[in-house]
Every structure is written in C-alpha cells, then in structure tokens.
Amino acid sequence: MSTKKRKIAFVIGKLSSGGAERVISTLANSLIGRYDIIIIPFVENIPFYKLHCHVKIIPCKKQIATPDNIFASLKLNFQLVRKTSEILQREGVHVTIGFITSANIIAVIASKIARIPCIISERNNPMKENVTKFWVLLRRFLYPRANYVVLQTNGIKEFYNKQIKASKMVILPNPISKELTEKRENRSKREKTILTVGRLDINKCHELIIRAFHQISNEDWKVLIVGDGDNKSYLENLIDDLGLQEKVNLIGATKDIAQYYNTAQIFAFASRTEGFPNALLEAMHFGLPSLSTDCAFGPADLIQDQVNGYLVPVDDLEKFKGRLKKLMESKALRKKIGENAKVSTNNFKTEMVVEKWADLIERTL
Numbered sequence: 001m002s003t004k005k006r007k008i009a010f011v012i013g014k015l016s017s018g019g020a021e022r023v024i025s026t027l028a029n030s031l032i033g034r035y036d037i038i039i040i041p042f043v044e045n046i047p048f049y050k051l052h053c054h055v056k057i058i059p060c061k062k063q064i065a066t067p068d069n070i071f072a073s074l075k076l077n078f079q080l081v082r083k084t085s086e087i088l089q090r091e092g093v094h095v096t097i098g099f100i101t102s103a104n105i106i107a108v109i110a111s112k113i114a115r116i117p118c119i120i121s122e123r124n125n126p127m128k129e130n131v132t133k134f135w136v137l138l139r140r141f142l143y144p145r146a147n148y149v150v151l152q153t154n155g156i157k158e159f160y161n162k163q164i165k166a167s168k169m170v171i172l173p174n175p176i177s178k179e180l181t182e183k184r185e186n187r188s189k190r191e192k193t194i195l196t197v198g199r200l201d202i203n204k205c206h207e208l209i210i211r212a213f214h215q216i217s218n219e220d221w222k223v224l225i226v227g228d229g230d231n232k233s234y235l236e237n238l239i240d241d242l243g244l245q246e247k248v249n250l251i252g253a254t255k256d257i258a259q260y261y262n263t264a265q266i267f268a269f270a271s272r273t274e275g276f277p278n279a280l281l282e283a284m285h286f287g288l289p290s291l292s293t294d295c296a297f298g299p300a301d302l303i304q305d306q307v308n309g310y311l312v313p314v315d316d317l318e319k320f321k322g323r324l325k326k327l328m329e330s331k332a333l334r335k336k337i338g339e340n341a342k343v344s345t346n347n348f349k350t351e352m353v354v355e356k357w358a359d360l361i362e363r364t365l
Contacts, residue, residue, distance in 0.1 A: 006094045006365060007036040007037075007091060007092055007093045007094050008035045008037055008096075008097060009037075009038040009095070009096050009097070010024050010027070010037070010038070010039045010097050010098075011096060011097070011099065011104075011107040012040075012041050012103050013041065013043070013100060013102065014042060014045050015039065015048060016048050017048040017253045019123065019174065020121075021047075021048060022177060023099070023121075024039065025047070026175050026350060027354060028052065029050075029051060029052045029055070029178075030178070030350055031354065031361075032054050035361070036054075038057070038091055039051075039056070040058055040059070040060065040084055041057065042061060042064060042103070043061050043064045044059035044062050045059075050179070058087050058091070060079075060080050060087070061083070077102075077106065080106050081109050084106055084107070088116060089114045093114070093116060094365060095117050096110065096111040096116060096117070097118075097119045097120070100124070104122065104139070105138050105142050107120060107146075108142045108146050109142065118147055119149075119361070120146045120148075120149055121150040121172075122143075122149060123276065124275040125273040125275050125297055126139075126159050126160070127159060127273075140163055143164055144163060144165070148168055148170055148360060148363075151169055152172070152173055152174065152276035152297070152298065153276060153298055153301050154301070155296055155297040155301075157169055157171060172353065172356050173281075173347070173348055174276055174278055174353070175348060175350045176281060176282060176285050176345065176348045176349055176353075177350065178349075180257070180258055180285070183258035183262070184262070184287075187262060190262075190264060191264065193263065193264040193265055194224070194268050194324070194328075195223075195224050195226070195261070195266070195267050196224070196225050196226070196267065196279075197260070197279035198227050198269070200225070200235060201230060202231060204227075204231075204270065205270040205271060205272055206225055206231070206235055207235065208270040208315065208317060208320055209225075210239065210248055211242075212320045213247070213324070214244060215317075215321055216328065218247065218328070221328060222247055222248070223247060223248040223268075224249050224251055225248065225249065226251045226252070226253070226260055227252070228252050228253045232250065257282070261282060261285075261288060262286060264283075264288060265334060266289055266291065266324070266334065267283035267284070267290040267291070268290075268291050269293065270293050270320065271292075271293055271299075272295055273296060273297075274297060274299065275298065276297065277292070277298045277302070280298070280303075281302055284302060284308065284309065284344065284345050285342065286342070287339060287341060289309065289341060290337075291309065291312070291323050291327060292310070293312060293313065293314045293316075293320070294311040294312065294314065302344070304344075308340035308341040309337060309341055310337075
C-alpha cells in the first residue's frame, strides 16, 4: 500500500529569469519524485526555466499593476496574502517555502493563517537590498516567526544573528542545475571571449569591466555581456563613446547560457553587492578562470584568491584591470585557475544541495 506524498508549495513573485527562480525550478524538478509540488507565483507568466510536467503552478493574479501609493500597495499585499493562504488551504499543502523578501513575508503570514509550517529563503544582501523601510520592518518582525530561515553565506547569517535564533538559521548554497552540468563540454579550443552574466543594473557594475577592457591591449579579444535591464542604454552609450562597438556585445537574457560558458575563456564579475552570485558559481563549474569583486556576499565563499580565481576590491578599476590583463596574457594561468575552479564547485552539484533541502523539509514536517 503506497503512502500519499506530502505536498510542498514554493512562493515567489514570478517565474522569471533570475537566480532564485532557477533555484526553485531546480529544487522542484529534483524533489517531484518525493513530494507533490506547487509553485505559487504572485503573477501569471510563462516560466523561464523548464519545469517537470507534474509541478503544479497556481498564480495569485493574472496581472499586477505597480502600486502608485501606500494604500494601493497595502491593498495589493493584503490580496496576495489572502489568495496565497486560500491556495495553501485548498490544496492541502504541508509546508510553504518562500523565496525573496516580499514573497517570504507573504509566505509567513499566509502559512500562519493556513496553520502550516513555513521555511523562507533570503536571497539578497540584507544590508544593501533595495527595499522600503516598511518591508525592512516587516522582515524584522516576521522572519523570526518562520520555522527556518535559509541563508546562503556566513556573512548574511551574521547580519541576522541578533534578530533570529541560531537554531532557526540554516546555510544552504544554491544548487547548480543538473541540466546545466550535463551541458558542460571539455573544449580544447575556446574563443578569445571575456564573459559576464547578470542583470543590466548599476549594482552589477558592467561599466567597470568595459572600462578595464578598454584600457588593456585587447587585440583579438571580445567581451560578451549576457542579461537585460534598465542600464542597457547607458552601457550602449558607453560602448559607443569608447569606440568598442566591434568588441563589446550586449547579448540579452538567454535560456541557453551553457553555450557561452562553453566557448568563453575568462569570466569577469564586477558586482557591488550580491546575495549569492549564481553566475559566478556556474562559470567556475564550467572551468572558466574567474575574476570577481570581493563584494558582500558570496564571491569570497567561492573564490580562494589566486588559487581558483581572483578577488579584487569593489570599484577598483586599476586592480580589476591588472588581474584581467594577467589572465588575458597567460594561457597556462587560465588553464590552471580554470581547472581549480571546476573542482571547487563539486559541493554545489544538484544532488548534494537537494539532499540538504530534503533533510530540512523533513525536519520541518
């Protein structure tokens, strides 16, 4: 006689192309054999990442207009809490798992209403995250009321030490998608390309990479920037001003990121702040020698400086340029650091991280 599977529900803003969405998709696809899985996005959209056919998606709303005042915002969030709790109760969910600040807060409240346990996952840098004071206050009040709070680095855990009991905090890194691992190729010949991946916003600081590249003798090298965002026109103007139209390409977001990891020779990452740098982890997993700013939080958890990559201070153009030049000039150095990077990511493979999540879910149940 078979026992009925327990039901878990992930709560997220929408199933777009971000790192949190990739993690949810990876976890849902990996855990579907053990649990019935529902994803509750606040707004309906076509999932960016492929999901198992048995993963059920139940959006709260067809569309959401951006609130233009505090009352409209409160009304919207009240509606999202009510709808989420309705779904949890109607579907007979046993555990809720929230991802990202607003979804975490709504997941905690909705779970309390539905009288079920809740795990939340903080994905961003809580010190520099772009949230209003209202959300910061809600986070301070509601995060301690979750059963467990999943964090990605020790640095973020230290931030929450005074707010949340140590027994409730669990450090779990992001899993590397199994689908992505399977797409790795052992190429002896790669293009002379410097790759960077991330949203086109001020925080990702793509202009640092462009300026560093411009100031180096770059001959037959090129820069590929994969991602979309509000900073696109600024970067296009910078590329034009520096005369780099034939050297620097803005690719946009892509579902086949593996093709770029497989063909590039160097990965550059210039963020001012991170929650956890998925793109950096993925690039290292593909054996790319990587150069990153030592921002809070994440890069220092992945890179041992000068062993499996390079770390330089945030916004330090001279040091970034120097390390990039060093990698561009030495094929042997690129090979050595790339191989070390690939080995160092083994602990982030899907199977290992998913087992830790499954253990946490069982403890919560």
